[in-house]
Amino acid sequence: MFLRRVVPAALAGLLVTGCSVDVVRGAAVPGGDAPVDVTVDQLPVTGAADEPIDQIARNALADLETFWEAAYPEYFGAEYSPLAGGYFSVDSGDPDESAYPVTGIGCEGSPTAPQDVAGNAFYDPACDVVAYDRALLQELADDYGRFLVPVVMAHEFGHAMQGRFGFAASGRSILDETQADCLAGAWTRWVSDGEADHLSLREPELDDVIRGFLLLRDDVGTDPDDTAAHGSFFDRVSAFYDGFDSGLATCRDAFGEDRLFTAAEFAPSDYGSQGNAPFDDIVDWVGTTLPAFWGEAFPAAFGGEFEPPVVTGLDGEAPACPRLDDRDLGYCADESMVYVDGADLAVPAYGEIGDFALATALSLPYALAVRDQAGLPADDSAATRSAVCLTGWYEAQWYTNSFSDLVTAQISPGDIDEAVQFLLRYGVDDRVFPDVDTSGFELVAAFRGGFLDGIGACDLAE
DSSP states (O other), X not given: OTTOOOOOGGGTTOOOOOOSOOOOOXXXXXXXXXXXXXXXXXXXXXXXXXXHHHHHHHXXXXXXXXXXXXXXXXXXXXXXXXXXXXXXXXXXXXOOGGGSOTTBSSBTTBOBOGGGGTTOEEEETTTTEEEEEHHHHHHHHHHHOTTHHHHHHHHHHHHHHHHHHOOOTXXXXXXXXXXHHHHHHHHXXXXXXXXXXXXXXXXXXXXXHHHHHHHHSOOTTOOTTSTTOOOOHHHHHHHHHIIIIIOHHHHHHSOSTTOOOOOOOOOGGGTTTTTOOOHHHHHHHHHHHHHHHHHHHHHHHHSSOOOOOEEEEESSOOOSOTTOTTOSEEEEGGGTEEEEEIIIIIHHHHHHTOHHHHHHHHHHHHHHXXXXXXXXXXXXXXXXXXXXXXXXXXXXXXXXXTTTTTOSOOOOTTHHHHHHHHHHHTTTSTTTSTTOOOOHHHHHHHHHHHHHHGGGGSOOOO
16 A cells, blocks of 8 residues: 555564664755755665656655754654654666665665565654655656655655654554644645745645545545554545644644544445445435535524525536536526536546535535525635535535435445545536636635534635
């Protein structure tokens, strides 16, 4: 599994610094006007080649050292100590054992053969080293953009910091892994704010970073208490947002045993369908729960009674309403109608992503109808983010089984992941939300806010 933390059984949670690899490290100086590549002499990476992917990793590691040198004393009350064992790069397609010491990747107490790094990036607390397969990093960069590579480095560096301040007391891997995602998010925000010396981050790249976490999640339906569990797509993304939005104090304090995780095992009956209900059942269940939910929530939030809009499926042609030309999803105020195009949106989203992509597609224009009835704008970027947030709140009710008296169905593992996937795949399409300046990163942030914090996060002020 990608980004796994290698923990020898006899040394779990311990930090051994007596490794045989000597690493000379130069100090990176923050505050330059533009990113500058760190040199090999300033930050050696054993086994690294003269390739751009190794340079990106080296730049990230140098900026991580600068970040943690200042942040560790401030947030963890002790002096920062560099990684005693250093860094290792391996080409899994053609590993050159002669490029490494006799202990391979690691140290005398915990040697690792270079070929064992294939398809992975990890931190080994026994030797205090970070190692990575540069072929994997190149694949990630090709598929999800260059900045996913620094985020991978930041995640593994986060494990190195946990080796100093302590892994989860319970030993739960999912807590360690998502906390490392949070630490990576805090560092990413630092880079985004222009503080890094060797890296820069453009806002659109954040969409690709979040998409990349889909590849790095656990398989849907696996045990969240497994010794190698990393978390669902939503769990990992949510932790990254914690760090990006709230910083290291949240990463330090918000990863106890009471943390919410959406990862769950499949029930035996779910394996065949992978938790996906038939298309028509989802339409029926959402069509039942949306008016019931808002019929109760609307008077409490806004006063007055809620008049449910008509929910319609159309194929290929938007209704004759202002601003809805060529839209695959929308709310028509003139007819009090919510619609989703079946052929161009609902059926593909259901087939490509899963049943909760369809639930999300139906909920989004419904939330715009809610805003309209509340006398709030329903056709700008703020309205879009608010509708996404309200959808997160509605789908949280599925997660807590609040609709058990209305429908004979409950949420399945991976459903909340499907909602996030829908936003990243379709939410940024002009046919869904046209003429709005909202990134996928912002849409997922809005959904997460509603799911975790409820209506108060959904910007309902006039």
